[in-house]
Amino acid sequence: MEEFVKQAVLEGFDSYGISSHAPLPFSTRWTLEQSEVGEYLAEIDRLKTAYRNRIELYAGLEIDYLDDNHNPASAYFQSLPLDYRIGSVHLLHSPQGDIIDIDTSPETFRTNLEQSLGGDLKQVVSRYYDKLMRMVSRGGFDIVGHADKLSFNASFVSPGITRESWYRDTIQAYFELIARKGLMVEINTKKYLSHGVFFPQREHFATLLRLGIPVVVNSDSHRPEAINSGRQAALEALSASGFREVMELHDGQWISVPIEL
Template identity: 40%
Template sequence: MKPAAERIINELVAATNDIISGRRDVADYPRYTLHSHTEFCDGRAQMEAFARRAIADGFEVYGFSPHSPVPIESSCNMTTENAERYSSEFDRIVKEHGREVTFLKSMEIDYLGANKVSFQEYSSRFNLDYTIGSVHFIPAIDGTEVDIDGRFERFRERMARYFNNDIHYVVNTFFDRSLEMVSEGGFDIIGHFDKIGHNAAHFSPGIESEGWYQRRLNELSEAIIASDLIVEINTKALAEHNRFFPSQSMWRRLADAGVRMVVNSDAHVPALIDAGRSEAFKYLSRIYE
């Protein structure tokens, strides 16, 4: 992380802690997001429209984090060419609007397994302020990288096509890859770390309360706690699916362990840049009640 970004993000972490401890009124929750998408990946508006919305909503900090270019077929990720465009558009936005909002330049980088992705390489190549590491792809039994994020209908279809409907394999492989990513390190924020639970629970209701699932999730949480990663509370699915990533049941434990936390909206449309964030802060303020 660049030192200037680190100072800014540490302030956001401190503001989150102040809400948890009651030192800051929850109505005065800080306006920022460190996770957002753009026209250059699967975001559905131009960066300019997100920037204007950030200004209109009184944001202090707005981090752009389009999906990184990947060496596999993916309609959600930036092409390398678009990554260059993203860079120049970011510079233009800072020039034009940088006095009103602090814009930060990041990417949500897909971890594709050991030796496949170097977070530092992305960081220096694209001159990023900080990086988000996320798992959206897992290898199928034949080695094909399959996107298991996104809508359930697509997930269900892929379960049959690539995974023989073996939900244990999919969940275990997601946690294996996430654990590997955490142990490799080299990035700053871990994106939506129990996201697999959402599609898995649609596929197999109640799976998240099963002992083996809980053990895998605990294993990952322990690894994150032992690392110096920042955990995001991702609010993207709150309105539609009434859940946060990680799920609220994890928050107290993360807070007890002193894990640095930020609240990110992961917006793909400008109207949602603050969606779910006031609710997340409300629940954070009640952790120790």
């Protein structure tokens, strides 16, 4: 984590948050173990102090909405001394009850769709947004993570799916619920450099603005050298869509900061 913080200082950030993947009720290669959370938070605390004259640091977690029992609103996650929480969906249950990661390469997603998820893309996409709607309804977090991430893999399997009327109606209802719940949406830049896309896709930026949803630009970077990747492009795209400000954490408060290009 210190490598990320050093890079943030180097890139001129004046505040920076770290949000590792929160523990799941089973081990994965991409999440913290629950037994590691204490050490994780202690290390961020150490960094906050060590770098306090150079940068404001914040402790977050990106928490999966897995099911009714394991999600950002769970007592365990609510009890942790975090500065912010991101709510995300990466996993869907197969008809057989297996847990399938849908945030994979497009090729892997297509294989999983056929072999594990029942083969009906529209149904899988609908279940994905149903789950996100349950996550938003349940709450317990500040920021919706990569709000329409599945659009990338779904479009690989079925180009044009995001322009179909049922998809547009679904995502519209989802954003309306996010607005009613007063949540922020991240503009996730992880795939901008490689594929020129943001999550949510930029075609939705005008909807976010119209609904009054505050946005925060996040790199979702898993490497220190990528923490600023796509940020400028995201700010330009937001500005072109009419946004004049983005949210940032300063002095422990979320404040809106003018977009300066």
